[in-house]
Amino acid sequence: xxxxxxxxxxxxxxxxxxxxxxxxxxxxxxxxxxxxxxxxxxxxxxxxxxxxxxxxxxxxxxxxxxxxxxxxxxxxxxxxxxxxxxxxxxxxxxxxxxxxxxxxxxxxxxxxxxxxxxxxxxxxxxxxxxxxxxxxxxxxxxxxxxxxxxxxxxxxxxxxxxxxxxxxxxxxxxxxxxxxxxxxxxxxxxxxxxxxxxxxxxxxxxxxxxxxxxxxxxxxxxxxxxxxxxxxxxxxxxxxxxxxxxxxxxxxxxxxxxxxxxxxxxxxxxx
Amino acid sequence: xxxxxxxxxxxxxxxxxxxxxxxxxxxxxxxxxxxxxxxxxxxxxxxxxxxxxxxxxxxxxxxxxxxxxxxxxxxxxxxxxxxxxxxxxxxxxxxxxxxxxxxxxxxxxxxxxxxxxxxxxxxxxxxxxxxxxxxxxxxxxxxxxxxxxxxxxxxxxxxxxxxxxxxxxxxxxxxxxxxxxxxxxxxxxxxxxxxxxxxxxxxxxxxxxxxxxxxxxxxxxxxxxxxxxxxxxxxxxxxxxxxxxxxxxxxxxxxxxxxxxxxxxxxxxxxxxxxxxxxxxxxxxxxxxxxxxxxxxxx
Numbered sequence: 001x002x003x004x005x006x007x008x009x010x011x012x013x014x015x016x017x018x019x020x021x022x023x024x025x026x027x028x029x030x031x032x033x034x035x036x037x038x039x040x041x042x043x044x045x046x047x048x049x050x051x052x053x054x055x056x057x058x059x060x061x062x063x064x065x066x067x068x069x070x071x072x073x074x075x076x077x078x079x080x081x082x083x084x085x086x087x088x089x090x091x092x093x094x095x096x097x098x099x100x101x102x103x104x105x106x107x108x109x110x111x112x113x114x115x116x117x118x119x120x121x122x123x124x125x126x127x128x129x130x131x132x133x134x135x136x137x138x139x140x141x142x143x144x145x146x147x148x149x150x151x152x153x154x155x156x157x158x159x160x161x162x163x164x165x166x167x168x169x170x171x172x173x174x175x176x177x178x179x180x181x182x183x184x185x186x187x188x189x190x191x192x193x194x195x196x197x198x199x200x201x202x203x204x205x206x207x208x209x210x211x212x213x214x215x216x217x218x219x220x221x222x223x224x225x226x227x228x229x230x231x232x233x234x235x236x237x238x239x240x241x242x243x244x245x246x247x248x249x250x251x252x253x254x255x256x257x258x259x260x261x262x263x264x265x266x267x268x269x270x271x
Numbered sequence: 272x273x274x275x276x277x278x279x280x281x282x283x284x285x286x287x288x289x290x291x292x293x294x295x296x297x298x299x300x301x302x303x304x305x306x307x308x309x310x311x312x313x314x315x316x317x318x319x320x321x322x323x324x325x326x327x328x329x330x331x332x333x334x335x336x337x338x339x340x341x342x343x344x345x346x347x348x349x350x351x352x353x354x355x356x357x358x359x360x361x362x363x364x365x366x367x368x369x370x371x372x373x374x375x376x377x378x379x380x381x382x383x384x385x386x387x388x389x390x391x392x393x394x395x396x397x398x399x400x401x402x403x404x405x406x407x408x409x410x411x412x413x414x415x416x417x418x419x420x421x422x423x424x425x426x427x428x429x430x431x432x433x434x435x436x437x438x439x440x441x442x443x444x445x446x447x448x449x450x451x452x453x454x455x456x457x458x459x460x461x462x463x464x465x466x467x468x469x470x471x472x473x474x475x476x477x478x479x480x481x482x483x484x485x486x487x488x489x490x491x492x493x494x495x496x497x498x499x500x501x502x503x504x505x506x507x508x509x510x511x512x513x514x515x516x517x518x519x520x521x522x523x524x525x526x527x528x529x530x531x532x533x534x535x536x537x538x539x540x541x542x543x544x545x546x547x548x549x550x551x552x553x554x555x556x557x558x559x560x561x562x563x564x565x566x567x568x569x570x
Binding site: 093097109 | 462463465468469472476487
C-alpha cells in the first residue's frame, strides 16, 4: 500500500465507525482502509458485515458516527460535491423517459457541460460499453446486462477518478455476470480508475480485484486482506488457473475463520 | 408487449403497420359499441311501449325520443327563421369549447404549480391540503354567481362573460391535477433520488430532471379527468351567468320546451358529450406523444 506521500491514496478511511441508533446496531467498527490510484478493491463478506454501508460512507451517502473519510485528499462531502466518484448500484436505475444516450448524459448535464461536449463524450462512452447502436433506445428495450453497462457508462462519463460499485452484477445470471466481469476489467484497464467493488461472490472478487478486503459481521470489521497477484490482462482462462483457485481458497478460508459464529444460512449466502 | 427483444428487432415499418391495424380495430370496436347502444335504446323503447310497462318510468316519445328523431332534429331549425339546429349547436359548442379550453389550461397550470409548491414544503402541504379538498365539496352552482360577480368587472371587454365561466371551469380542473401531480412528484424511485444525491444535484435539478418526469403518468391521468371536468364546468358555469352563447344556454333553453320537442335537448346532450370526448381524446393523444414509458407500464 502507498505511504500517502509519494502516491496519495484515492480513498482513505480512518477509524470509521457507524452505529445505527435504531436497534443499536454497530454496522462498522473502526475501519481502516486505503485505496491507491488504479487499484481495484473488492469488499466481500456475509450479509450484515457492513460492506454496502462502508461503500455509502465513502460516497457520503451515509455519515459515519466516528472517524474520517477522505477522497482524493478532500472530505467525502466535498468530493461528492465535486463529482469525485461515479456509482453503480445493484439495479441500473436508468430513467425510463430518457434514451440510453440521454441517460449517460445525465451527470454531464448536472455538471453543466455544453451540448456539444456532452454529445462527444456520450458517443465515446457508448463505444466503451459497446452500445453505440442502442443510443436512441429506451431502457426498457435493453436486457438487464445491457442496462448495467449503461449504468457503468453513466458512472464513468464525467471521468471520476473513483468508481463505487454496489453488487452491480448481483441481479444477473451467472453467464451474463462473467461476461460483464471481463468487460468491466477491460474498461478499467482503459480508464485507469480506482474501483471499490462490493460483492457476495468470492470468484468474482478474486477475478476482478487487485486486492480483496474480507469483512466479518456484528460488528462490521475488516477480517483481512488478500492481495490478488493474478497477471493482467485476465481472460476466461484466468478462472481456470491453479493460482486463481488458491486465491479463492484463501479468501474462503479467511471468511470461514472469521465467520465461525455465523448461522449456516448466512454462510450459504457466500457462494 | 411482453418480449423486450421483439421491440428491439421489429422494423419500424412493421410496427407502424401493426399500430394502424390496431387503431382501425379499435375504431371498429367503438363503432360497434355505439351501434349496440343505439340498438339497446330502441329495443328498450319498443319493449316498454308494447308491453305498457311503467317501471321505473313511463316510456314514450317524450321521455325517450327515437334515435332517428334526434338525428333528424340536427337538420331542422329549432325556431322559425333560424339556421339548422346543428349549425346553431356547432357555434355554441365552439363558444363552450373556448371556455372549457381556457379553464382547462389555466386549471392545469395552477394545479401543477400548486402541486410543485406543496411537494417542496411539507408544512404547506399539511396546512393547505384539507382546504384544497374542501374547495371541491362546495357546489359549483353555489359559488358560480359570486365568481361572475367578482371576476367580470375586472375582465377586459374581449373576456367579458365567457372569462368568468372559464374561471369556473378552472375551479373544477385544478383539483385532480393538484392531487395526482402531488402523488406523482412523490413517486420518484428512492434509488433514483440517491443517484441524484451522488451528483450533489440541487433541489431544482431533482425536481425538473427526476420528480417532474416521474410524475408525468400521474399528471396525464389527472388531465384526462380534468379534460371532461372542464367541459362540465364550462356548461354548468353558463347556467347562472345567463350566457346564451354556449351549450349551457342551449340546454336551459331547450329544457323549457322539453315536453313539446324533447329531441332538441337530446341533440344538445349528444353534442355536449361529443365535446367532452374530444377533449379527452386530445389529452390521450398528447400523452402518447409525450410520455415515454415501458409498454407494460402505460395504460
